[in-house]
Amino acid sequence: MAIVEDTKLIDREKLARDLMQIVGESGVLWKTYDLKLYEYDGSIDRHMPEVVVFPRNTHQVAEIVKYCNREKLYYTARGAGTGLSGGSIPLRGGVLITFTRMNRIVEVDVENLRAVVEPGVVNLHLSQAVAAQNLYYVPDPSSQKACTIGGNVGENSGGPHTLLYGVTTNHTLALEVVTPDGEIRRFGGAGAPDAPGYDLCGLFVGSEGTIGLVTQITVRLTPLPPGVKTFLAVYDDIVKCSDAVSEIIKAGVIPAALEMMDNLAIRAVEASVQAGYPVEAAAVLLVEVEGFSEALEQQSQAIEEICLSKGALSFKVAKDNAEREKLWKGRKGAFGAIGRMSPDYYVCDGVVPRSVLPQVLSRISEISKEFGLPIANVFHAGDGNLHPLIMFDANKKGDTEKAVAAGTEIMRTCAEFGGALSGEHGIGAEKRDMMCFVFNEEDLGVMRRVRDAYDTRGLSNPGKVFPTPGRCGETRIPKQGTAQKTYERDGMQAW
Amino acid sequence: MAIVEDTKLIDREKLARDLMQIVGESGVLWKTYDLKLYEYDGSIDRHMPEVVVFPRNTHQVAEIVKYCNREKLYYTARGAGTGLSGGSIPLRGGVLITFTRMNRIVEVDVENLRAVVEPGVVNLHLSQAVAAQNLYYVPDPSSQKACTIGGNVGENSGGPHTLLYGVTTNHTLALEVVTPDGEIRRFGGAGAPDAPGYDLCGLFVGSEGTIGLVTQITVRLTPLPPGVKTFLAVYDDIVKCSDAVSEIIKAGVIPAALEMMDNLAIRAVEASVQAGYPVEAAAVLLVEVEGFSEALEQQSQAIEEICLSKGALSFKVAKDNAEREKLWKGRKGAFGAIGRMSPDYYVCDGVVPRSVLPQVLSRISEISKEFGLPIANVFHAGDGNLHPLIMFDANKKGDTEKAVAAGTEIMRTCAEFGGALSGEHGIGAEKRDMMCFVFNEEDLGVMRRVRDAYDTRGLSNPGKVFPTPGRCGETRIPKQGTAQKTYERDGMQAW
Numbered sequence: 001m002a003i004v005e006d007t008k009l010i011d012r013e014k015l016a017r018d019l020m021q022i023v024g025e026s027g028v029l030w031k032t033y034d035l036k037l038y039e040y041d042g043s044i045d046r047h048m049p050e051v052v053v054f055p056r057n058t059h060q061v062a063e064i065v066k067y068c069n070r071e072k073l074y075y076t077a078r079g080a081g082t083g084l085s086g087g088s089i090p091l092r093g094g095v096l097i098t099f100t101r102m103n104r105i106v107e108v109d110v111e112n113l114r115a116v117v118e119p120g121v122v123n124l125h126l127s128q129a130v131a132a133q134n135l136y137y138v139p140d141p142s143s144q145k146a147c148t149i150g151g152n153v154g155e156n157s158g159g160p161h162t163l164l165y166g167v168t169t170n171h172t173l174a175l176e177v178v179t180p181d182g183e184i185r186r187f188g189g190a191g192a193p194d195a196p197g198y199d200l201c202g203l204f205v206g207s208e209g210t211i212g213l214v215t216q217i218t219v220r221l222t223p224l225p226p227g228v229k230t231f232l233a234v235y236d237d238i239v240k241c242s243d244a245v246s247e248i249i250k251a252g253v254i255p256a257a258l259e260m261m262d263n264l265a266i267r268a269v270e271a272s273v274q275a276g277y278p279v280e281a282a283a284v285l286l287v288e289v290e291g292f293s294e295a296l297e298q299q300s301q302a303i304e305e306i307c308l309s310k311g312a313l314s315f316k317v318a319k320d321n322a323e324r325e326k327l328w329k330g331r332k333g334a335f336g337a338i339g340r341m342s343p344d345y346y347v348c349d350g351v352v353p354r355s356v357l358p359q360v361l362s363r364i365s366e367i368s369k370e371f372g373l374p375i376a377n378v379f380h381a382g383d384g385n386l387h388p389l390i391m392f393d394a395n396k397k398g399d400t401e402k403a404v405a406a407g408t409e410i411m412r413t414c415a416e417f418g419g420a421l422s423g424e425h426g427i428g429a430e431k432r433d434m435m436c437f438v439f440n441e442e443d444l445g446v447m448r449r450v451r452d453a454y455d456t457r458g459l460s461n462p463g464k465v466f467p468t469p470g471r472c473g474e475t476r477i478p479k480q481g482t483a484q485k486t487y488e489r490d491g492m493q494a495w
Numbered sequence: 496m497a498i499v500e501d502t503k504l505i506d507r508e509k510l511a512r513d514l515m516q517i518v519g520e521s522g523v524l525w526k527t528y529d530l531k532l533y534e535y536d537g538s539i540d541r542h543m544p545e546v547v548v549f550p551r552n553t554h555q556v557a558e559i560v561k562y563c564n565r566e567k568l569y570y571t572a573r574g575a576g577t578g579l580s581g582g583s584i585p586l587r588g589g590v591l592i593t594f595t596r597m598n599r600i601v602e603v604d605v606e607n608l609r610a611v612v613e614p615g616v617v618n619l620h621l622s623q624a625v626a627a628q629n630l631y632y633v634p635d636p637s638s639q640k641a642c643t644i645g646g647n648v649g650e651n652s653g654g655p656h657t658l659l660y661g662v663t664t665n666h667t668l669a670l671e672v673v674t675p676d677g678e679i680r681r682f683g684g685a686g687a688p689d690a691p692g693y694d695l696c697g698l699f700v701g702s703e704g705t706i707g708l709v710t711q712i713t714v715r716l717t718p719l720p721p722g723v724k725t726f727l728a729v730y731d732d733i734v735k736c737s738d739a740v741s742e743i744i745k746a747g748v749i750p751a752a753l754e755m756m757d758n759l760a761i762r763a764v765e766a767s768v769q770a771g772y773p774v775e776a777a778a779v780l781l782v783e784v785e786g787f788s789e790a791l792e793q794q795s796q797a798i799e800e801i802c803l804s805k806g807a808l809s810f811k812v813a814k815d816n817a818e819r820e821k822l823w824k825g826r827k828g829a830f831g832a833i834g835r836m837s838p839d840y841y842v843c844d845g846v847v848p849r850s851v852l853p854q855v856l857s858r859i860s861e862i863s864k865e866f867g868l869p870i871a872n873v874f875h876a877g878d879g880n881l882h883p884l885i886m887f888d889a890n891k892k893g894d895t896e897k898a899v900a901a902g903t904e905i906m907r908t909c910a911e912f913g914g915a916l917s918g919e920h921g922i923g924a925e926k927r928d929m930m931c932f933v934f935n936e937e938d939l940g941v942m943r944r945v946r947d948a949y950d951t952r953g954l955s956n957p958g959k960v961f962p963t964p965g966r967c968g969e970t971r972i973p974k975q976g977t978a979q980k981t982y983e984r985d986g987m988q989a990w
Contacts, residue, residue, distance in 0.1 A: 109850075110745060112848045113745075134747055170661070179941070185938055187938075197922055197930060198698060198946070198960075199697055200938075200941065200942065200945070202698070203693060206693070223748070224747065250606055252629055252719065253718075292787075293793075294792075295787035295789060297789075354607055355604075435692060443680055443681075443695075444692075446680070446949060447695065449947075449949075450695070450948045451693070453945045453947070465693075
């Protein structure tokens with residue numbers, strides 16, 4: 001499908017000038033020192049675009065896509081660049097379409113509990129904007145202070161509260177999309193629970209920009225819970241802690257969030273933000289329930305009983321909002337805390353049935369030993385959504401490859417235990433060559449044909465989601481570079 | 496795409512004998528008086544298949560599909576035949592694959608809150624089977640005593656509790672599917688909140704058998720609510736009643752169910768099942784909240800205050816389970832009750848934003864007068880999901896056409912008010928020519944290409960979902976007949 005060679009000689013300045021015709025002079029970056037800021041996201045891949053363009057409206061996005069089609073240029077969409085699977089890395093260069101200037105909340109419809117937003121709206125900003133109406137936008141990735149709702153749609157992002165409320169797709173009612181032929185289309189609508197015809201809106205959520213660019217999103221707003229209660233249960237044994245997770249769910253008490261952290265993660269967090277987790281614990285559970293006051297009381301009791309019966313050393317209730325925020329600060333700041341302990345870390349994202357959590361965690365601990373790299377675990381236990389954080393040093397020869405190989409082993413383990421390759425981070429570049437762990441060639445063939453129903457040119461976010469032919473299960477070496485020819489040219493002209 | 500002529504001469508007996516090779520002698524029906532029972536569903540279309548086949552396992556389904564491909568025969572899947580949009584009507588004859596003998600609950604995994612079922616499992620039977628574990632299967636169409644989970648997946652069915660819990664797609668974790676090339680595939684899995692790659696599992700839910708036949712379904716099980724409370728609010732004005740609906744949602748109190756019935760529906764119900772609705776009321780609201788006891792108390796109070804402030808004449812709480820069941824019996828038996836009042840009725844299914852309910856209901860009342868047909872309204876008000884029931888007499892010349900024309904006007908109204916063509920019944924044959932109310936040719940082109948990614952033969956449930964070219968918005972005359980040639984042959988041989 002791909003009709004553009006990676007090494008095509010691109011006149012970057014002309015490209016920039018052409019795009020300025022569409023978005024104005026201030027809407028394009030093309031000098032190397034500017035582009036350098038756009039070659040990465042939160043994953044370990046890197047690749048420089050030829051040019052970064054900042055559209056201000058849907059019409060401009062459509063014009064940019066049409067221009068890329070005419071000029072046979074790859075293009076990739078980017079929100080805030082907080083993604084964890086490389087979804088927004090322009091793996092083959094080309095045009096990086098960054099949505100940060102399309103950041104308006106277009107409409108808040110309180111009566112129908114929905115809002116219309118542009119893709120560049122920061123996740124948390126929407127909840128802040130509707131808080132006065134006693135509403136919020138539910139999906140809350142840990143990066144919610146920075147990540148954009150457009151990016152969330154691209155990767156079908158989750159967050160700790162996924163357990164009770166579902167992921168981005170469950171809160172996306174309608175989309176405006178620029179398809180790969182440069183046309184503006186709308187899918188979904190009206191908050192209809194069922195999508196008439198094929199669920200194309202659902203198909204777009206999580207499609208990582210491979211079948212079009214989302215330019216407007218109608219999201220569901222949710223009334224703020226009348227009350228909330230947050231607990232910390234402390235364990236001296238990770239298996240006991242995992243058992244408590246299964247038992248809570250089995251008892252029919254579905255908390256809003258049910259998060260687990262192991263000892264390495266706890267120590268990192270305490271060294272960083274002092275959330276009040278006991279540093280000697282083998283594992284802690286962070287549990288949150290929502291509802292009316294007496295319901296909170298009954299749920300608290302049920303959860304406390306289960307936690308203690310499974311051997312919790314202590315069970316602490318956050319006394320007030322300050323204590324609650326402190327506990328959450330630990331969880332939400334855990335990745336950053338790991339970053340303080342290790343020069344680099346690689347966040348995995350896999351899902352397993354809750355009932356096999358102990359076996360899978362024990363296998364992850366073996367993988368850590370096999371590869372000689374520390375692995376911390378901070379994860380959405382209620383969903384069985386693991387986030388092993390593999391610590392390594394990219395400046396140490398061979399370490400990056402070891403980290404990626406360990407990650408591949410972890411994902412293979414998840415698949416073997418009947419799990420899935422992604423809970424919320426997407427496939428991107430990171431896991432495309434692991435797709436064969438869970439899909440066979442025929443399954444992937446159907447996905448390719450679905451993609452081809454939209455994108456007959458192969459220009460839209462190339463190198464994502466679909467495996468490299470013949471590379472199944474191989475440890476992928478993260479791509480780090482730029483399109484060769486422009487790099488040289490760039491060097492020559494001393495940009 | 497269609498490569499089979501409607502009038503192809505089919506040797507029905509040979510066809511039956513061939514299929515008996517796959518499913519055994521007791522698994523095929525082919526005589527006219529048997530086929531007559533399979534020519535309809537709950538909609539107003541009718542068409543006889545050439546043969547009905549009852550597979551007992553996935554392998555047999557795959558063999559049947561391969562046989563249809565070799566013989567160039569259309570095939571259509573059917574569950575219990577309770578569908579309301581004609582999704583299971585074999586509009587061009589061929590093989591009707593009926594899943595009622597694939598009705599095993601394969602696995603109940605209490606720890607991971609999921610069950611694996613065959614498509615012919617009756618919706619309510621699953622909830623009954625897991626009740627002892629304090630679990631249930633949430634989607635509850637009014638036909639739940641008869642309809643199958645496979646059919647629910649095909650149409651992405653809802654039910655009164657959709658408001659709080661979502662429709663079938665929100666409770667479907669994984670699918671085993673026989674694709675139109677006769678291969679067995681699996682999509683989704685592990686209860687992962689995000690679907691790695693494209694959400695093909697989500698795409699299948701609601702695709703009405705046009706891209707494959709579902710042969711096994713992994714569903715989410717949900718803990719039974721600790722408590723439930725049911726209310727009836729009575730109004731002398733339908734606008735006041737609609738206002739209360741919006742106000743309840745706006746106040747952040749999301750009930751589990753929020754159902755509305757107008758006077759005509761109330762009178763029909765009372766004449767039929769005596770649910771205790773006041774027959775003079777202009778409208779009633781049936782509201783249900785779920786949760787712990789004190790939460791129920793607080794929610795009840797909030798809802799009562801809103802209902803009374805919007806002018807409710809009375810607000811009654813079901814005192815016990817018997818009273819609760821009586822109230823629900825009225826709602827769930829409403830369609831049947833209308834059937835007692837009118838020789839025939841046509842159930843529409845449209846969605847509008849809650850805030851425009853009063854305007855849309857008033858327009859439906861005008862349509863009733865314009866066409867001279869009584870229209871009762873029984874619907875999921877919390878979702879804005881309307882179910883106007885158009886009463887007519889199929890034996891009265893021109894009445895069927897008038898009913899369908901009135902239904903088309905209602906759907907056009909929903910679309911004009913920013914709504915959707917289906918809340919839970921699907922598009923089927925019924926609304927395919929209304930798809931243009933909400934989708935343009937390009938949108939439909941994308942859907943067709945997605946279908947073509949699976950079905951390159953056009954044999955799988957022909958005549959559904961996609962509009963007849965050039966027929967947009969025309970009042971469709973419901974199809975009533977059989978494939979001409981076999982009909983004649985059948986007649987000749989006196990089967």
